[in-house]
Amino acid sequence: MIFGPTPLDEARGAVLAHTVRLQGRVLKKGTVLDQAAIAALQQGGHGSVVAARLEPGDVPEDEAADCVSNALVAPLLSRSRASTGRVNLFAETAGLLVVDARVVNRLNALDESVTVATLASHMPVAAKEMVATVKVIPFAVPGSVLQVAERMAKQGSPALSLHPFRPLKVGLVLTELPGVKESVMEGAVEATRARVEALCGTLLPHERTRHETAPIADALSRLRRQGAQILLVAGASAVVDRRDVGPAAIVRAGGHIDHFGMPVDPGNLICLGRIEDIPALVLPGCAKSPKLNGIDWVLQRLFAGLEVTPRDVMGMGVGGLLKEIETRPLPRAEAANAPAPALAPRRGRQVAALIMAAGRSRRMAPLNKLLVPDEQGVPMVARVVDNVLASRARPVVVVTGYERERVEQALTGRAVRFAQAEDYAEGLSASLKAGLAALPPEIEGVVICLGDMPLVAGPMIDRLLAAFDPEEGRAIIMPTFRGKQGNPMLWAREFLPEMMAITGDVGARHLVGKYADRVAEVEMADDAVLRDFDTTDALKTAPGFAGVR
Template sequence: MKVLPVEESVGMILGHDITQIVPGICKGPAFRRGHIVSSGDIPVLLNIGKEHLYVFDLADGLVHEDDAAKRIAKAASGKGIVLSEPTEGKVTLTAEYDGLLKIDTTALFRLNSIKDMAFCTIHNNQTVIKGRPLAGTRIVPLVIEDESICEVEALCASYFPLIQVKPFISKKVGVITTGSEVAKGRIKDRFGPVLHKKFEKLGSTIIDQLFVSDDVEKTVAAIHSLKAAGAEVIVLTGGMSVDPDDQTPTSIRASGAREVIYGSPTFPGAMFMLAYLGDIPVLGLPGCVMYYNASIFDLVVPRILADEDVTRDDIVALGHGGFCEGCSTCRYPACGFGKGV
């Protein structure tokens, strides 16, 4: 920072607040720290008794905090991200549309390891709605060397995108409800309405729901029937526990589907199964999906509808954060459920 006559400070960055006092009327900042001095400011500054200023010179290879934040945000952002104008040196990133938030946490860690950088986000791999704030970024000082921002831009280019929102793909969903008690009409199906609501919210449509007893052969036939009908995702409900009559996992395996995992380190949702019949995801959903606002469904299905190939490691990683606290009023997704690192 250096001292210059007011008349020579045009285009430079003010290094401190300048207070204006009008007796009996006001006392407050006429210009804030970080203000870029313009020729129109000169008379005002002289009138309040300022003939010299402490300033930063952008010509010295420095970048103002506003410009730095804009460059960092632009370098990091992929599709589905809207950038705000800088406010007090910070740019906020919001969702352009509903979708699945994806953050490269390795890149994020490396970015924040660069001196004077601050880039913070909400948790990865969650459903977000249009307009939701997702992240914010700024530099710590008022100005920074251009080479530091160039370092950030190079890092983001090698990992691009650091942050994005993947849109949900509308898919045709087939549902199979197992259990003789439902198939024979002894009890009313409660799973179907829940799934209709959840899939509709994510932009997909249930094209058919079949009811079968706890019979492997009939369940396998139902799986292939839905595949032939054009289902792009097949969901089975009921029969997911270890009881001898619960044959849904056995049926999924017998259909020829490739098992990814049976059992998830999440509560609720431990008795979850994921398999792929060719490229069609086949999901075995435990009964908790009916009763809990947030469950394994909400951690996995959005990723499938964003066309992600969900792996065994993806499910195993849910163990960190996969314990629902059972709050009396559910706050999901504004909570820690499923949001490990």
Template sequence: MKIVKKNSAETLGDILAHSIFLKVGRIRKGKIITQEDIDLILQDGIEQIYVGIFDDDDLDENYASKKIAEAICVHGVALSPTYSGKTNITSKYDGLIEIDEEKVFELNRLSGNIAVSTLNNHDIVYNGDHVLSVKIISYAINNADFEKIIKFLVSNKIIQLKPFKSLKFGIIYTESVNEKKNIIEKTKKSIKSRVSDYNSTIMDEIVVNHDIEAIKPALEKQLTMDLDCVLFFLSSSVADVSDIIPSIISQLGGKVTSYGMPLDPGNLTLSGYINNHKILVAAGSARSDALNGLDWHLNSLHAGLEIDQDIIDSLGVGGLLKDIDFAVRRKRISKNINTKKANIAAIVLSAGESKRMGEDNKLLLEVNGKTIIANYIENISKSNVSEILVVTGHQSDLIQAELEKYDVNFIYNPNYKDGMSTSLRAGINALSNNIDAAMICLPDMPLIGIYEINKLIDYYNPKIGNEICIATSNEQRGNPVLWDKKYFRELSNILGDKGGRHLLSQYEEKSVEVNLGEAVSFDVDTKSSYDKLK
């Protein structure tokens, strides 16, 4: 591709290399220039512009990005729609993502025109989370580089999703003379909470003296049971690889796979196995609910990750668990139930006439084999909203037929021609009485996924003043917006062809902006914006 300066009148079909700011608005870079664009540019007196011109062996950025992402995909992940040369790969399950770091490095070195970005190796992912993105740096990539990349990916897998699976636990607690009796009861509550996050079950619990003569038969008993893991909480943590538990593991024909981990708290955690039973010995600090090295081991255990000392030793950078940022902590260590439905509804405004699109109803156009409206509703259905209301109007029968397989409630708005406010009012008035908040959704935004919806819900917390959660991209406000129920009446009183945006300035102190990237700023309003997704 070449970037050249041309007379504006001669740029039909070229790629706009740099965004242009006109009196009527902005024409974004990367757009295929139409005659309408040329007319607007000339009206503003701009005689020359910079455009991109394809070489004979160039491939379009969207085509290349999508094909490369498809070649990377493995079981358990899904593709998001491609936009501006970028394709996101998302998780379909809760689990751990394994990244072959060396192969990612090698892949990015195959061409200076590709950027493959991933999470960290063994990060926790939830259903709908972004795990990897493929970005073509320029507006095109030459075919030779593209073929080299595809050939590499045919023989090299760079990611693997390891979903969490429920397990059966046996737990052995040890106690010492004169030790406080309530310590074990507190520990039981803590570990029950931890394993329930994975829908795992505690099948057997034994309390014995902290002595090899008592511990060994207790372990032998649980090794005869149908358990996946025996978990120890000791009165005194393992102090050396020659201590009681490592010695028993060796005597019973097992092996210690790791001891001593560079995560604090949790340094003295030990792992091993005896036959088909995993053995996990918690550090004393794991009796608390606070983040601990034990939590990392539980993640790995539930994901079926084989642990050795090398993997453990690699955790040192970022291992000060008490001091790491919450968002990092969530990804690296802390598994929590992220599939719990909240008392939050999604009001999907689907009544408009799509006038700027011409004769087509934009919501019924297809992207990646699914209509825009079906793709949007499918993602919301997998998110943490508890109720979905689809407000229809224009071509309501077609919209309803397209969504018949989804668990949604349809609200017909006979006044849809009077503007967006009438659909907003219809949705608000149809909400269930138990709803705490509502997310106002515009379904012509095909890049919105489970991640964006759940992230807004995560930030909703009226107790600390987060009553309105606003999706943003590059400091610009987008959609959706989540509103606490205290604002429902004001939202219902809005008139004309507008939503709740003009109310936001009145409640800045009760609002929180959530940076979610380009997904919340891109919509399909015109044929040219739809073409960007093809």
């Protein structure tokens, strides 16, 4: 690849290295220059541009990213389309991601032109969550390098594999000692239930026994007869030895102990055993809390169908100090409120959601489209809010104006903030500014949602959040379907001052052209991002609203 200043008379077919803004037109970085683009540059007074020219054997960045990602895709993983030399890989179902670091490291060491980034190995992921990204650094990759990269990715064990969580039945034995508070017992059950259900499992009715070997063994046997596929013992007193009450009960019930202790804190005092082919674990005392601890790592592997050997446990020390770090599902102080600790989203950039619900609904008069109920009686604006609340965007701010009291009443009980647009009649920009002014100062971005798009689901919004990275140039995230641009859009905080200056009945979409080099598109699986419903006829085509009159 030849890179550098290129005279325009030699630039046809070259790849533009930097965005060029012309009168009425923007040529984005990565544009392949055709005759029309060259003519526009000449009219703009340019005699040359900084560009990359491909040599024989070079493979363009998107084609190269396609090849590497296709070699990495495995069952239950999907991929995005290539754009600016990048392809993202996603989980198709909830499960445990296993990464062969040797394969990934070999790929990254091959040549500086090809990079692969993944989540950490044995990380629990939700459906549609991004698990890896392939990025081609220059505008092209030498064909010889690409061929070697493809062979590396396909040889031996897969670099990426997703092991889906299985719907296992779990039996829990809870032991009692005098003086143990009932609230502690109840908390242990609820924390265990949350862990199990987050991994797609079911907690059988739990057994409560004295903290003695014989009754615990009897309870384990009863749970086995009920179909338990994993057995757990939560002792009123922590296990301190492999011959303690809990482990001894596993042995008495016909099992054996494989390993005691683990290099993970919290979670040191865990005991792993089996009764025939059923894993049987004595839990550490910290398992009574919903906070992340070593038992989560063990349960995630068991639910994913992976064997947990003593060697596996002894290899968990690196990263096993579970302090407040980014890979924790939630900070300890917040963990008690987490509905699903094992699959709670990792902390990342704080992105708020703004829901525009202030308009006068003129095209559906005399009805207010936002208050039209679906076939279950849920108003459209409530469906939109519920979808947004199912995403990771927080806080969620709803902008009200026309029929403010009725709209706010329709959202009673939902965890949203309200921003009143006093001058909503002046147009969309007035409502937008009222919402932006209500956002907290610490947010890094905002996804702007329309109140008449009830088909945009939470995972779709999360895909926008996953693509958001202003430092890498992805500061405006736009959803697309088959190349058509849709809503909602995500904006970095840096654009808020210009958005606050907009006037009239317009939003911020015109800024896309001005900052074309900061825009990233995210292709969606269906057309929900294109479908708004602002007339009665249109609403009749929306799933769940067919009966609207």
